[in-house]
Amino acid sequence: MTTNPTLDDLTRRVTADRDRPAFGHDALITCDRLVRVFTADGVEVQALQGLDLLVREGELMALVGASGSGKSTLMNILAGLDVPTAGAARVAGRDLLTMTARDRLAYRREVVGFVWQQTARNLLPYLTSAQNVALPLQLRSAKGAGESTGKGTARILGRGRAARRARAERVMELLEMLQVADCRDRRPHEMSGGQQQRVAIAVALANDPAVLLADEPTGELDSHTAEQIFAAFRTANERLGTTIVIVTHDQAVANEVRRTVAIRDGRTSTEVLRRSEVDEVTGDEKVVAREYAMLDRAGRLQLPAEYTRALDMRDRVALELEPDHIAVRPDDSRTD
Ligand SMILES: Nc1ncnc2c1ncn2[C@@H]1O[C@H](COP(=O)(O)OP(=O)(O)OP(=O)(O)O)[C@@H](O)[C@H]1O
Numbered sequence: 001m002t003t004n005p006t007l008d009d010l011t012r013r014v015t016a017d018r019d020r021p022a023f024g025h026d027a028l029i030t031c032d033r034l035v036r037v038f039t040a041d042g043v044e045v046q047a048l049q050g051l052d053l054l055v056r057e058g059e060l061m062a063l064v065g066a067s068g069s070g071k072s073t074l075m076n077i078l079a080g081l082d083v084p085t086a087g088a089a090r091v092a093g094r095d096l097l098t099m100t101a102r103d104r105l106a107y108r109r110e111v112v113g114f115v116w117q118q119t120a121r122n123l124l125p126y127l128t129s130a131q132n133v134a135l136p137l138q139l140r141s142a143k144g145a146g147e148s149t150g151k152g153t154a155r156i157l158g159r160g161r162a163a164r165r166a167r168a169e170r171v172m173e174l175l176e177m178l179q180v181a182d183c184r185d186r187r188p189h190e191m192s193g194g195q196q197q198r199v200a201i202a203v204a205l206a207n208d209p210a211v212l213l214a215d216e217p218t219g220e221l222d223s224h225t226a227e228q229i230f231a232a233f234r235t236a237n238e239r240l241g242t243t244i245v246i247v248t249h250d251q252a253v254a255n256e257v258r259r260t261v262a263i264r265d266g267r268t269s270t271e272v273l274r275r276s277e278v279d280e281v282t283g284d285e286k287v288v289a290r291e292y293a294m295l296d297r298a299g300r301l302q303l304p305a306e307y308t309r310a311l312d313m314r315d316r317v318a319l320e321l322e323p324d325h326i327a328v329r330p331d332d333s334r335t336d
Pocket residue numbers: 038039040045046047065066067068069070071072073074
């Protein structure tokens with residue numbers, strides 16, 4: 001490492017920095033040092049403390065974390081329901097900090113779909129499944145054809161008979177894909193919790209959103225039904241290519257996705273990536289999971305508490321740069 005850089009070194013570094021693509025330039029969701037501070041009864045709570053997260057188009061990923069770690073705060077921001085205090089957040093090219101109220105409404109109708117834990121929050125109780133799924137399509141049509149449209153929605157806009165027929169077809173396609181076509185004429189109270197959540201996914205997908213957000217979508221369901229709901233998300237991801245972010249406490253759900261990001265104290269702390277490998281001896285395919293720590297843009301690294309505890313690391317650690325890794329050792333100058 002150069003300790004006394006020359007002017008030429010510095011010039012080269014500045015040029016290299018300038019030419020480097022911006023953080024998250026190719027991601028569908030970019031959270032860059034996101035901060036959300038709540039003030040309640042004069043007390044400040046930092047729900048998000050400089051959270052970085054990138055999600056690529058077409059991903060199906062899970063967000064996990066202890067209660068109070070900031071998951072719902074992040075989801076509400078991504079859903080366009082809340083505004084961050086500082087940092088940057090972009091979804092499908094929309095800047096979530098600078099959107100006007102009107103942009104925000106359009107964003108919630110057209111760019112993101114959401115499924116909440118409480119089945120009752122997802123569906124209107126006095127409408128049938130088909131009517132619930134048709135509603136976002138009608139709202140969008142009422143806003144008028146000619147507005148910007150998602151991939152497959154252009155033909156459903158407008159008031160004509162052809163548009164109405166196209167909307168009815170889309171409703172049935174979605175209900176069939178999610179295997180609840182037989183519930184088309186039932187109201188929410190006439191369906192099981194699992195069926196209601198599948199209809200809720202259809203509602204969320206109606207306008208062909210770029211991103212589907214789900215906050216504990218299996219929280220009120222038994223494990224067998226939860227598995228079916230997760231399968232429904234997977235179907236949506238594979239068939240429609242929708243990018244899906246699921247907040248979950250359910251380890252079984254988290255184990256099913258390729259990428260699980262853990263949030264701790266309002267920051268992304270670790271990430272588990274899973275990939276399929278073929279066993280050289282048996283030829284069987286198995287899923288290999290590997291945990292990574294997140295290195296933020298300032299170079300900060302959060303070491304897992306169980307690691308630091310195991311080696312009694314506190315306050316200060318010794319770092320050594322090796323050819324292919326960095327060693328982190330307990331502080332050997334400590335006298336206690
Ligand atoms: N509107 C609010 N006003 C004040 N504090 C809030 C508000 N919303 C969230 N918080 C606080 O922010 C922190 C993060 O909350 P958040 O709901 O995002 O956590 P979470 O990870 O979703 O938790 P859970 O898994 O229990 O839903 C908590 O300390 C919470 O008390």
